[in-house]
Amino acid sequence: MPKKEIYDKLSIYIPQKKMGERPVERLIKLGEKHDRSINYLVVDAILQYLEREENRS
Numbered sequence: 001m002p003k004k005e006i007y008d009k010l011s012i013y014i015p016q017k018k019m020g021e022r023p024v025e026r027l028i029k030l031g032e033k034h035d036r037s038i039n040y041l042v043v044d045a046i047l048q049y050l051e052r053e054e055n056r057s
Contacts, residue, residue, distance in 0.1 A: 012042070 014023055027038045034041075
């Protein structure tokens with residue numbers, strides 16, 4: 001079996017059912033408010049989620 005490669009880039013798919021909650025627009029607004037990029041906010045949210053879930057185990 002070939003070895004899996006690890007990539008340093010990430011893209012996300014937002015399901016149509018969640019588009020009504022306007023996640024991208026909300027991230028843009030929050031990023032402008034805190035002078036952060038959307039990428040920064042998304043990565044920070046992922047890291048917080050991972051920390052929370054890994055501490056549950």
